[in-house]
Amino acid sequence: MSAAPPNQARAGELRRLLQRAAHAYYVLDAPEMEDSVYDRLYRELLELEAAQPELITPDSPSQRVGRAPAEGFSSVEHRIGLLSLDNAFNPGDLEAWYGRLLKVLDREPATPLEMVGELKIDGNALALSYEHGLLVQAATRGDGERGEQITANVRTIASVPLRLQLENPPAWVEVRGEALIPDDTFAAINAERAARGETLFANPRNACAGTLRQLDPKVVAARRLDFFAYTLHLPQDTPQGPSSQWQSLQWLQAAGFKVNPNAKLLPNLAAVQAFFRAWDTGRRALPYATDGVVVKLNDLRLQDAAGFTQKAPRWAIALKYAAEEAPSILLRLACQVGRTGVVTPVAEFEPVPLAGTTVSRATLHNADRLAELDLHAGDTIVVRKAGEIIPEVVRVLSELRPPGAARLELPQVCPECGSELVREEGEAATRCVNSSCPAILRGALRHWVSKGALDVDGLGAKLIEQLVDRGLVGSIADLYGLDAALLASLERMGTKSADNLVVALAASKQQPWHRQLYGLGIHHVGEVNAKALAKAFPSAADLATAAVNTPESITAVFGIGAEIAQSLQQWFATPANQLLLEDLERLGFSLAAGPEEPGAGPETPLTGQTFVLTGSLPSLSRSAAQALIEAAGGKVSGSVSKKTSYVVAGEEAGSKLSKAQSLGVPVLDEAGLKSLLPAKIATESN
Ligand SMILES: [Zn+2]
The missing domain is CATH 1.10.287.610 (Helix hairpin bin)
Incomplete structure (x- = not known):
């Protein structure tokens, strides 16, 4: 070395x-x-x-984020087939399975068999191959024999190690596990999609499956998938390989994988049943969706002895919780027109209790889904809601259809403005393209004042509706011309709330550049993308120039794909949007990063970081090093603790260095310290 x-x-x-x-x-x-x-x-x-x-x-x-595969995904054969598991839905099924297992293993009926219980996460199964410790391939389950090779996308999942954390990794390892999107990320993705007027994902599993098949790994990276490993295959001759499923999970953890912490050793059938019952309610508190538990025979030799049926291992079973579904009667097909003009069909039905709440509306996503369901007036429908997930119509019980009922379809014209709706080739969405459609204007205003954007208190949906319907506001900029007296004259407004709103609007001009950018509601530019873009392009003028002249400088930003660059280009090239920016600037919006925002002004990247100096550094004196750290916003402390961010060690470093090592505090040399400093401060020290 x-x-x-x-x-x-x-x-x-x-x-x-x-x-x-x-x-x-x-x-x-x-x-x-x-x-x-x-x-x-x-x-x-x-x-x-x-x-x-x-x-x-x-x-x-x-x-982690590489280039997109040129022509979609190739199909690969799995080294070891991915079989699906048999399902059990009740204690009777489980007992029957256990009985068969005892018989196949030639055990006495009362023998306890040790099992491992694991949560059945509702994600997408993946097979990962490592050779000599390096991730070489990741594939979807596919039909179990062949899957799609999605290595570039799986590399972006931060909890998938690119290299196993093992001293002597075996020649090959095959790891199975579940890729997933946690509920809060799912909610954020859907909120962003709603804000951008796109159709929503029905549930985290669909969002995850859709993401894994994205052609652009940058898009996958931005969606922040997670991965739990649960199955390990090693070469037969691996010395000291695990002899049980429990040891396999520990092996996976030691190799750097995330293993679900809720897995449990279960000594007998009664423990399995208790595990299943406990998670029926326990799973509601989990930050991700689960639909059951998986039970596996712990001893790998016994697994071998039990073997497989035609289609599934005998030594494992999936115990599934009853789906939360209920029938209801369809009352009406409603249509919502979103901020970008996308028309979403919504089913309204007789209220039913489902997963702890009463549900009476469910999205039908788009015209395709509507056609697929083949809804008729008065149909009996089956509605599903899993945990926090938005309700959906699963199917129609067409045998209960009233005779002569009319088939329901999306209207031809916008329910808000009457202009003809458009559906572009290859697009799932049907849109109103009238830019002065009141629904679109209302959506744009609601988005502008929303929490993640300009965060204006006291301007709710009802008030926006009044302002638009009365023709008082025709654009975002018009909001800032409203006076208190006029506002006070509106329904449900008083002098005080009108005054407050005027103040809140004026104050919103001070919101940082990334919020202004997000507030503009540019297609595909959600909160996360707006932040990344605002950091890379410190003003609207910079961003506009880049969008029109050098789109490659936009796609160079982490997480920003070609479709976003294209959408920015279109947005900035639209005259009405240029006028809006001019109006906003005249009203006092900076449309640029302020002095205290990242990307401008004095750099203090070490704010909140604590350093401990030990030993003598090659060129810096102790006090010079301290001055540099403090100039960059960091603090210098005399003793090492778990809260220490870094120890900077030079020649003859003493006990502070060994303490840092024992606590796992990162250790830097002088060059390492300088690399943390802003270029300006670092060069001043030379
Ligand atoms: Zn319209």
Whole structure:
């Protein structure tokens, strides 16, 4: 190692440090590095790799988001087939399965068999192949024999290790597990889609499946998938390989995978039944969707002895919870026109209690889904709601259809403005394209004042409706011309609330640039993308120039794909939008990053970071190092604790260094310290 050229050694250190930080954050859920520090070290690695591409290794964190596969996904054969499991829905099914297992293993009826209980996560099964420790392939389940090769997308999942954390990894390892989208991420994705006027995903599993098949790995990266590993296959001759499913889970954890913490060793059938019952209610508190539990025989030799039926292993079973479905009678087909003109059909039905709430409306997503369901007036429908998930119409009981009932279809014209609806070739969405459609204007205004955008208190949907219906507001900018007296004259408004609203609107002009950008409601530009864009392009003028002239500088931003660049280009090229920006600027909006925002002004990337200095550094005195850290917003402390962000160690470092190592506090040398500092401060020190 000591013979390695300095850049190679530095790149290796950075990779290890960044991998450890990512593992702590994504797998252990115990962050140990500030985002800003991670970003800086990551950038340093990117710079080294850009200057010397031979330094790039396949497990470098920079290789998580790669290029899109040229022609979709190829099909691959699984090394070991992915069989589905037999299902059990009640204690009787479970007992019958256990009885068969005892018989096949030639055990006495009363023998306890040790099992492992695991949650059945409602995601998408993946097969990951590692060779000599490196992730070489990831595939979907497919038909169990062949799946789709989606390696580039799976590499973006931060909880999937690109390299196994093992000293001597076996020649190959096959890991099975479930990719998933947690409920809050799912809600955020759907909220963003709603804000952008796109159709919503029905549930996290659909969102996850759709994401895994995205052609652009950047889009996948932005969706923040997670992964729980649960099955391990090793070569037969692996020395000291696990001898039980429980040990396999521990092996996976040690190799750097996230293993679901709720797995449990179950000594007998009664324990299995208790596990199943407990999670029927317990699962509602989990941050992700589950639809049952999986029970596996723990001893791998016994698994072998039990073997397989034609289509499933005998040694495992999926115990499923009853789906939360209920019948209801369809009352009406309603249509919602969103901010971008997308028309969403909504079923309104007789209220039914479902998963703890009363439900009377469910989205039908789009015209295709509506046609597929073949809804007729007065139909008896089956509605489903799983946990926090939005209700949906699952199917129609057409045998109960009233005779002569009319088939329901989307209207031809916009229910709001009467203009003809448009459906473009290849698009699922039907839209109203009249830009002065009141529904679109109302949506744009609601979005502008919403929490993640300009966050204007006291301007609710009802008031916006009045303002638009009375022709008082025809654009976002018009909001800022409203006076208190006029507002006070509106329904359900008083002098006080009118005064407050005028103040709130004026105050909203101070909101940061990324919120203004998000508030504009540009197609595909949700909160996350708006932040990334605002950081890279510190003003509307910069962003407009880039969107029109150099779209490649936009797609170079992490998480930003070609469709977003295209949408920005269209938006900035539209004259009405240019007028809006001019109006906003005249009203006092900066449309640019302020001095305290990232991307401008004095840089203080070390804010909140604590450093401990030990030993003598090659060029900096102790007080000079301290001054540099403080200039960048960091603090210097005299003693090492778990809260210490970094120990900066030089020659003859003493007990502080060993303490840092024992606590797992990252250790930097002088060059490492300088790499954390903003360029300006770092060069001043030379
Ligand atoms: Zn319309």
